Amino acid sequence: MKTNYITLSLSAVLLLGIYSCKKGEATTSELKSYEASTDSAAVVADSISSAASMKVKDKQFIKTADVNMEVKDVYNATISIEKSVQDLGGFVTKSNLQSNVVYEDTYNTSDTEAMLIKKYKTENTMQVRVPTEKLGELLTAINTSKLFLNSRTINAEDVTANIKYSELEAKRNQKTSENIEKIKTNKDKVSLGDDNMSEGNLQKLNTMSMADNLKYSTVDIYIKEPKLRIAEIAVTNTDSIDNKYKYNFIYDAKDGFVYGFYLIQRIIVGLINIWPIVLIAAGVVYFLRKRKAKRSELSKSSEQNS
Structure with missing residues (x-):
């Protein structure tokens, strides 16, 4: 009996030792895994904002x-x-x-x-x-x-609350549409239906925009x-080009001669255009000279008589 007790005790101690070793190995493995994941998370946190x-x-x-x-x-x-x-x-x-x-x-x-x-x-x-x-x-x-x-x-x-509100608004819009369908067809029903559809389309647009964002x-x-x-x-070098073509005596002299010839033509044409004024001026000058000549003759004859 005593021998059996000693055998059982030794077996229990052996089993406890094996269990402790296994547990220690498992704990070490988990710790290493946790440290690796922590280090990886730290690298990510360093490079990317948590937000x-x-x-x-x-x-x-x-x-x-x-x-x-x-x-x-x-x-x-x-x-x-x-x-x-x-x-x-x-x-x-x-x-x-x-x-x-x-x-x-x-x-x-x-x-x-x-x-x-x-x-x-x-x-x-x-x-x-x-x-x-x-x-x-x-x-x-x-x-x-x-x-x-x-x-x-x-x-x-x-935007969690906004999404929930959008869902509730969509349900309300659907319910309103069903209620409008029950109304007898008239002008007011058409107006109500149109307004409700417009509101529904706007709500869908907001929902799509939020989903995209x-x-x-x-x-x-x-x-x-x-x-x-x-x-x-x-x-x-534009300065040298400008200096090269800035002044050309032969061309400018020729251009000046042609311009002078055309200027004479313009003067003659201008005088032709104002010939009535020239004719009147010539008549006035002729009349004044003739009158002056008569006065001169009268003064000479009066001097001789005296």
């Missing part, structure tokens, strides 16, 4: 973002962002890339050649839309192009270059 990837049970969010940053090359950054948006299943709704010239001047390098120097800054204002679940990935992709991040804003608007997040992006760029453009 971009936030999910809450029984909640619906419309997510938008605004990014303002400086990049080395606006054109290359724009191409990279557009490619990332396309790869994530999104699309670009606006891309306004422009170069703002702050100074420009032309320097002559020879009699026929010159160099146009422009100092400018390039910037781009973009608006893109991506699937909401890909918003964090897009923000991470955009972040790779930055030299300096001026600001980044992420908004998550809770839930499915796709809107991201406004403004990128610019931190310093001025310089463009050197080879152009023609």
Whole structure:
């Protein structure tokens, strides 16, 4: 009996030891798994804002973002962002890339050649839309192009109540439509039906718009270059061309002779056009001279008589 008791005791101790080892191995495995998942979550949290990837049970969010940053090359950054948006299943709704010239001047390098120097800054204002679940990935992709991040804003608007209200309004609209059908047909019924249909269409439009905003997040992006760029453009020396054709003596002399000839013609034609005035003026002058001559003769005859 005593031997059986000792055997049972040894068996129990052995089993407990094996169980403890197994439990310890399981606990170590779970801990390692938990630490790995925690490290992975930390990496994700470092690269993506929690607002971009936030999910809450029984909640619906419309997510938008605004990014303002400086990049080395606006054109290359724009191409990279557009490619990332396309790869994530999104699309670009606006891309306004422009170069703002702050100074420009032309320097002559020879009699026929010159160099146009422009100092400018390039910037781009973009608006893109991506699937909401890909918003964090897009923000991470955009972040790779930055030299300096001026600001980044992420908004998550809770529209759960709005969705519920939209559903209730749709039911109310349907009930109103059924009640209108029961009314006897007359002018008022037509007006009520038309108003109810218009309200229903507006409600459907709002529902579709909200569904689209839930499915796709809107991201406004403004990128610019931190310093001025310089463009050197080879152009023609216009000053030498102007000096070359500014004055041509033979042509100008010929042109002056022709102009003088036509001027004489214009004067003659002008005199012909005013011939009545010329004729009247000639008559007045003739009358005045004749009268003056008579006065002169009368004064001479009076002097002789005296």
